[in-house]
Amino acid sequence: MNLRLKNYFMVFPKNWLGLIFLLLFMGIINVMRTPRDNDVKLKRTALEWSLATLTATLILWGAFDSEGQFQTINQTEWIVSPTLNFQWGPIFLAVDGISLFFLILTALLIPICILISWNSIKYLLKEFLLCLLFLEVLLMGVFSALDLLLFYILFEGILIPMFLLIGIWGSREEKVRASYYFFFYTFIGSVFMLLGIFQLYSCTGTTDYQTLLNIKLPTSTQKWIFAGFFLSLAVKIPQIPFHIWLPQAHVEAPVSGSVILAGILLKLGGYGFLRFSWPILPAASEYFAPLIITLSIIAIIYGSLTTCRQVDFKRLIAYSSVAHMGLVTLGLFTHTIEGLVAAVFMMLAHGLVSSALFIAVTYLYERHHTRLIKYYRGVTITMPIFAIIMLVLTLTNMGIPLSCNFVAEFFSLLAAFEYNFGIGVLAASGMVWSAAYSLYLYNRICFGGASNYLLFARDLNRREVLAISPLIILILFLGILPSIIIDPVKNAIIFNPGGA
Template sequence: MSILPLILFLPLIGVLLILFVPAWNEKLVRSIGFAASLLTFLISLLLWIQFDNSSGRFQFVNSFALIQPSANGGEYTTLSFVVGLDGISLFFIVLTTFLIPICILVGWTTIKASVKEYCVAFLVLESLLIAAFSVLDLLFFYIFFESVLIPMFLIIGVWGSRERKIRAAYQFFLYTLVGSLLMLLAILLIYCQTGTTDLQILYATQFSETRELILWLAFFASFAVKVPMLPVHIWLPEAHVEAPTAGSVILAGILLKLGTYGFLRFSIPLFPYASIFFTPLIETLSILAIIYSSLTTLRQVDLKKIIAYSSVAHMNFVTLGLFSLNPQGVEGAVLLMLAHGLVSPALFLLVGFLYDRHKTRLLRYYGGCARSMPIFAIMFLFFTMANISLPGTANFVGEFLVLVGAFRSNTFVATMAASTMVLGAAYALWLCNRLLYGFPKPYYLAAFADLSRREFFLLLPFVASVLVMGLMPDVFLDVIRCSVANILQR
């Protein structure tokens, strides 16, 4: 078996092993889940090592043909399950396999109910995400794109931390499901016209201008909810607040990237005329979302909601880069997606550590954390600076390239986007000042305990990754460059 199918099925093998373990043996269940996810991550690094940077073509391609006779019995309809990856999907698979072991470790001591089901949910989610990022068939992408909702729905609804978790889970599920129904109709229309859903064949297929516009809008309805863009962003802050810490980590780190990845993999190369036609719409919605979410963040009182609304701003910065439709903007957008997939989960981890100690995320109960939690304060300040794109961190390189690409595409839009970065710095520094400095509030019932050894070592890989990506971006850009050029040439 080649590496890519092995990575795809290894988490499911872990699920099978866990099913044979008694539910009372929670330590063994956690150990098997962590070992399966860690092994998947280590093998995914082999994909990076063996990847050919000089080629923009799909690599590690494996095809599994599913052939069924048609109704009349004379002709055959071929449906193939094809997996492969290029320089873009490679890093999203590595990021997925990196975050899942973290999610299992986060719940090692805090998740006490249904531990077996908790590990199974994350391993199944990992397998579905890897499939979504590697599949090269429109129909199968839709299947995995939607299947991701099921384990995430359970993670929010079962292991959420507050009373409104069921409502948040249904809101998340229904928003994303309804948005994707139009994409399913568009896929059926494409199949009726071309007779295939194979992405590599469709890249060489041309559609009429009117049909391109219709198909683009159908795909946009699905991807915009996942990003999320205005006005379909309401589900995200609610889902983050109600989800457990590990749920917020995977939601911010990977699930939000499915929408922008869909734009880059399908909308832009399949419908180039429509992508140019609707670029003003994307730019307008993105700028409005950045301004709205930044101003909304300033009035939030829940720590998780503050970080969730900042995610909306960052992901709409990504869409600006993607629809600049030039190499600098798209490369910066991909790098910013990866950077956000590291920085935002780290901030959610830090908020989760506070919640584990005091069972509240309301900002008014906190203050002066730097006095009694110096290691926590250093970590929180570092990731806050990364979140506002301090030079030397991963976000800076991504946002700089996005702005370069945006200036080449539309100077006015780029100026607006650059101006809104001041709002991002405002709410981030305001949060740091309220949380870390000043005098401790009189609400404290117990002294703060600083980060434990387990919590510190959970954050250390994020620190190293953010610095490596910020100081040596060519390590990532060299892999991405050919694949981005290949997409923009279509």
């Protein structure tokens, strides 16, 4: 590639990341201007603009520098107060080999959420679509922010549209209680992160990420700041014992809310640990690593055992998320290249597989209006296309070879055994339990004679297959060719930061 063309591509991602935010705001404006009584036009408008955003995000990926380093798009002086001796800025928005794939995951899941909610949202449709698009703006900002204070503001801003999604468009009577569970658990935890950011600013005079990488803080200070970050991010993952809000929120949320929760929001905790806690606070991260790894092992085993005894298939998938996210924190805090790559890959794989599982079981719920597994049997007889899709997702959730979950779990266990043999054995037991509850769910729903409790149900229609197909294709594609994610992530991971 000649120098002129290479320089063009070096600035190309900057333009496209800015265009992503422009497209999202234009989509919000167009949805707001669309008449409320025209449901079809509202849905088509939101879908078209979300697909335009996805297209821009994919072009950003195609133009991205393969070295995986930060590529900045914006630098802005936000708040300057000479009287208070406080300056917030310049603010950087950037992408690297880690945040890029979370942007793509976000841009992919939002149009899928619109498709799977096409017929299920019966009231306040305009507000529902605006919540989804506004949520996408906040998520894009979270994954591209290089300032801790901006990250925190966007991190907290996500609570508002998610609170509304669960509380207004939830599917059962306890939806308001579930929305408050979600809001207060995550909000109270995040207060400790804010205190940590204040302490960082007090010690360094800046909240800029790239500047903080080159500042060495005293170990005792690092420990206190890390504790604040941990309490906030552990709730978001969620890490045991901060996971109580998750099953309730998943069960009561509409299908789009469950997809966003499982596919993106649970990743904010892992992303925060990877992006901020370890590079900026390396000594504290090493100090707390044994504790967090112990909690991760408990999450894997306890989460798997609890999953095995669930009778509600949506709650079953929610508890399986606790076990899978335990593998994420386990990989992160081994502080090895394999573990860090495994954590990112597991978050992306879980975002695809868990989202697809929630969509699949919602297809059943929309037809039979029950989530209790005991009422299902012999679905293969009446819904063969659904049974094939569910089989692929079940095998993927077990970590079968040639699936993205296999790659993620392989690297996670490799890092665990490198850290400690006993830890590796305990982590590997989670794969056995994963196979147990995955096979139980599929066998109970799809095999056997037709259930007497269920009426004849039509198979999946074209819209339903179209909504879930991109996830299945990516699940298999990333299992066959994982290097397209591993290489940029590996290049972007920061080892031996200035604080080390």
